Amino acid sequence: MKRIKLSLICVFVGLFSPLLSAASLPDFTELVEDASPAVVNISTVQKRETSALSTPFGQFHGPNGEEIPEIFRHFFRDMPQFRDRPHKAPQSLGSGFIISRDGYILTNHHVIKDADQVMVRLNDRRELEAEVIGSDERTDVALLRIKADGLPVVRLGKSSELKVGEWVLAIGSPFGFDHSVTAGIVSATERALANENYVPFIQTDVAINPGNSGGPLFNLEGEVVGINSQIYTRSGGFMGLSFAIPIDVALEVSEQLKGQGFVERGWLGVVIQEVNRDLAESFGLKKPAGALVAQVMADSPAASAGLQDGDIILSFNGHDVELSSDLPPLVGRVKPGESAEVEVVREGRRKTLEVTIGRLPDEQQQASIQPEQPLETSRLGVVVAPLPDELKEKWGIRSGVIIERVEEGAGSRAGLIRGDVITMLDGERVETLEQFTRIVADLSSQRSVPMRIVRRGSPMFIAVKPN
Known part of the structure; x- marks a missing residue:
């Protein structure tokens, strides 16, 4: 009798397991029905010609033949058929979403960049010309406005509450197919990407293709939590790595764009680098963590607050800096103009500094100069020379020695190259050749020590372990 009951249970489970499995997956139908009307198609027109080669997946090569990086930024739909007709204007397609009933729309900066005309097509097939209220390249956020009545709007959520593994859904116009829906999960939050310093991206495995750019990313509550912005690809197509701008960041940017047409950002005035295992050991840390200050810029908020080269920032305004x-x-x-607390480790001790944040200035580019000077050989396997005055002025360096040749030894193992300027070694500033020689002679061969260098104008710390 027990065997019969067990067999019946097994048959029951076998028959209904597909239904049980389906019941465990989310149903997106109601979410899509409610949210789709507020998702729009954005098309742009550029009257000027461009020499870049285009494909359905965007631009693989620039006008000078340079390769586009693997972080594939421009994945809105670029239509090459217009490139074959010089008298026609190049066109592209992207997505966006309505955030207010008076017609404000969020999308990506790169969707409307350099556009002479921006057109918005609504869910009810109306097509309206949009005004660009403002656009911010650093966060890749743009704010548009259309004049229309009876506009549907999305519900806005909080990206700060997203959790890894949570279901998310994207609506957009891949390859011009309006209101296409794809779903996946949150793969990571606060993801840093190369050359993207001001956006802690949401990483997902939601399928994103050309035309999804600027479209919304929804949570299961039907709230927008991000703007789909980038994919990582080696082939030019979707490879399972998509990145979205957190809606919290996008809304902060859009408020400034709406109020003043541009975005102001806080500025600390430090050049920082990662703390790896060797650097952590050289600074006496138990584990790699924090942001190592490679340079404190002159007349910056950091300089006024007393931050120093070699400080390791562990927290900022109560937020840990891992x-x-x-x-x-x-x-x-x-x-x-607002104040912030910065916790640092300096010479093995924790210290909290109060800094008044400044306004982020425009970026400046620096060039490299390689002078010829008398040489001096050090124990580290590098040949150094006095630092010329023109380099001091060009790079804002007070003192140091410049590497003229790297020989076999600790320097080559640490990655030093010709032209590096050594400004600090084992916590002591390098002022002269004689002082540098003395510091090197006193170094212990039992541990790594931190060395601050300036390479082609960019300061950084490396860990050196003498023989």
Whole structure:
């Protein structure tokens, strides 16, 4: 009798297991029905010609033949058929979503960049010309406005409450197919990408293709939690790595764009780098953590607050800084003129400094100069020379020695190259050749020591372990 009952149970489970499995998956139908009307198709027209080669997946090569990086930024739909007709204007397609009943729309900066005309097509097939209220390249957020009545709007959520593994859904116009829906999960939050200092991206495995750019990312509550912005690809197509701008960041940017047409960001005035295992050991840390200050800029908020080269920033305004990439978004979101607390490790001791945040200035580019000077050989396997005055002025360096040749030894193992300027070694500033020689002679061969260098104008710390 027991065997019969057990057999019946097994048959029951076998028959209904597909239904049980289906019941455990989310049903997106109601979400899509409610949210789709507020998702729009955005098309742009550029009257000027461009020499870049285009494909359905965007631009693989620039006008000079340079390769586009693997972080594939421009994945809105670029239509090459217009490139074959010089008298026609190049066109592209992207997505966006309505955030207010008076016609404000969020999308990506790169969707409307350099556009002479921006057109918005609504869910009810109306097509309206949009006004660009403002656009911010650093966060890739743009704010548009259309004049229309009876507009549907999305519900806005909080990206700060997203959890890894949570279901999310994207609506957009891949390849011009309006209101296409794809779903996946949150793969990671606060993801830092190369050259993207002010956005802690949401990483998902939601399928994103050309035309999804600027479209919304929804949670299961039907709330927008992000703007689909980028994919990572080696082939030019979707490979399972999509990145969205957190809606919290996008709304902060849009408020400034709406109020003043541009975005102001906080500025600390430090050049930072990652703390790896060797550097952590050389600074006496138990584990790699924080943002290592490679340079404190002159007349900056950091300089006024007393930050120093070699400080390791562990927290900013109560937020832990685990990676150096955690710091720029935290600083950038503080309004200029406001105060912030910065916790640092200096010479093995923790210290809290109060800094008045400044306004982020325009970026400046620096060039490299390689002078010829008398040489001096050091124990580290590098040949050094006095630092020329023109380099001091060009790079804002007070003192140091410049590497003229790297020989076999500790320097080559640490990655030093010709032209590096050594400004600090084992916590002591390098003023002269004689002093540098003395510091090197006193180094212990039992541990790694921190060395601050300036490479082509960019300061950084490396860990060196003498023989």
